[in-house]
Amino acid sequence: MDTIYLDNAASTQPDPQVLKAMREVLEQRWGNPSSAHEVGSRARIRLDESRTAIAGLIGCRDDEVYFTSGGTEADNWAILGVLDFWREQKDHFITAPTEHHAVSDVAKWWSERGGSVSWLPVDGDGRIDPADVAKAITPRTALVSVMHVNNELGTIQEIAAIGDICRERGVIFHTDCVQSFGKIPFRMADIVADLASISSHKIYGPKGSGALIVRRGTRLSPRFYGGSQERGLRTGTENVPGIVGFGAAAKLCMERLESENRMVRNMRDRLEREILAAIPNVRINGSRESRAPGLLNVSFRGCDGEALLVALDRKGFCVSTGSACSAGALGASHVLMGIGLDVETARSAIRFSFGRFNRADDVDKLMNVLPQLVERQRQTAPIS
Numbered sequence: 476m477d478t479i480y481l482d483n484a485a486s487t488q489p490d491p492q493v494l495k496a497m498r499e500v501l502e503q504r505w506g507n508p509s510s511a512h513e514v515g516s517r518a519r520i521r522l523d524e525s526r527t528a529i530a531g532l533i534g535c536r537d538d539e540v541y542f543t544s545g546g547t548e549a550d551n552w553a554i555l556g557v558l559d560f561w562r563e564q565k566d567h568f569i570t571a572p573t574e575h576h577a578v579s580d581v582a583k584w585w586s587e588r589g590g591s592v593s594w595l596p597v598d599g600d601g602r603i604d605p606a607d608v609a610k611a612i613t614p615r616t617a618l619v620s621v622m623h624v625n626n627e628l629g630t631i632q633e634i635a636a637i638g639d640i641c642r643e644r645g646v647i648f649h650t651d652c653v654q655s656f657g658k659i660p661f662r663m664a665d666i667v668a669d670l671a672s673i674s675s676h677k678i679y680g681p682k683g684s685g686a687l688i689v690r691r692g693t694r695l696s697p698r699f700y701g702g703s704q705e706r707g708l709r710t711g712t713e714n715v716p717g718i719v720g721f722g723a724a725a726k727l728c729m730e731r732l733e734s735e736n737r738m739v740r741n742m743r744d745r746l747e748r749e750i751l752a753a754i755p756n757v758r759i760n761g762s763r764e765s766r767a768p769g770l771l772n773v774s775f776r777g778c779d780g781e782a783l784l785v786a787l788d789r790k791g792f793c794v795s796t797g798s799a800c801s802a803g804a805l806g807a808s809h810v811l812m813g814i815g816l817d818v819e820t821a822r823s824a825i826r827f828s829f830g831r832f833n834r835a836d837d838v839d840k841l842m843n844v845l846p847q848l849v850e851r852q853r854q855t856a857p858i859s
């Protein structure tokens with residue numbers, strides 16, 4: 476049985492060109508990039524090239540890219556680094572309940588430690604009204620964090636408008652771009668962000684590699700102490716193979732972004748149309764006007780998302796429910812609960828996410844089995 480992978484928002488298959496670049500580094504450029512000799516400088520060259528490729532994709536300066544172990548570390552560092560640096564003057568943090576746990580759990584931790592946190596209201600599509608950000612800012616606000624593209628819904632946030640407000644009010648603005656970097660075109664200057672988190676394994680690069688983009692002049696505490704790497708802010712010998720894989724992946728995105736977006740959007744739109752035509756009582760979750768091209772989140776009312784995922788997996792289709800089973804409401808996704816869905820509708824959701832290695836007939840193959848699986852589940856295990 477062939478496996479059809481429709482979970483590219485969770486992770487992506489490393490591109491063969493990424494593997495080639497990483498292999499070259501592991502075999503031939505394995506030195507410490509901080510070493511002054513030839514072996515070290517061979518690694519340093521590839522490290523610098525990767526930094527340039529990543530900066531080039533979003534139009535920031537090379538020295539604004541700080542490599543991390545991924546998106547989670549970048550999110551944690553951005554928030555804790557700013558809140559720690561400014562804690563004497565300002566202790567207020569503004570974010571949204573629909574953020575990735577790498578942001579929302581840090582906000583909860585900050586609040587449990589006595590810091591002050593405001594949670595922004597979110598509409599039924601997962602959008603935040605920039606006017607609500609303006610209302611929430613106080614003289615003690617140090618940081619606002621609002622993600623660019625929501626990982627469960629695909630909804631694209633109006634972050635430039637939020638960034639404008641933050642800049643006007645002298646508040647640092649962080650945005651989690653893990654689901655937008657390399658997937659939708661944007662420039663750092665256009666999104667008006669001071670800090671942006673990005674990750675390699677969502678764009679056909681290796682896991683354990685990512686970066687925090689720090690706009691020049693933004694003040695935050697270092698992530699680690701003990702060394703001078705990454706301009707003394709994120710120290711420790713660099714993960715050169717991971718960074719080089721990330722750089723190779725970014726380079727490919729630069730070349731292919733437009734054509735791949737068209738391809739995944741076509742597949743996503745066709746799947747959406749066919750689901751709506753063939754399966755009654757479904758709800759499309761997330762903004763249909765402003766949504767990342769490869770992502771589709773659907774509630775199949777009357778089904779249990781986890782059971783549907785398992786049934787699809789048995790037929791060779793990899794999808795996601797989007798829920799981490801950690802939210803209070805019986806394993807329902809905190810994002811879907813955050814946009815106001817009832818527990819049953821939230822628990823019946825499946826996220827399909829397309830990527831570079833999908834083929835048009837993947838949709839046909841899925842639609843050959845999905846309507847029957849949904850129907851069978853509704854008959855045997857009705858939950859509403």
Ligand SMILES: Cc1ncc(COP(=O)(O)O)c(C=O)c1O
Binds near residue numbers: 546547550622
């Ligand atoms: C929006 C978002 N932020 C952060 C992360 C975490 O990134 P990483 O897996 O690189 O730690 C993810 C990954 O699922 C994500 O989708």
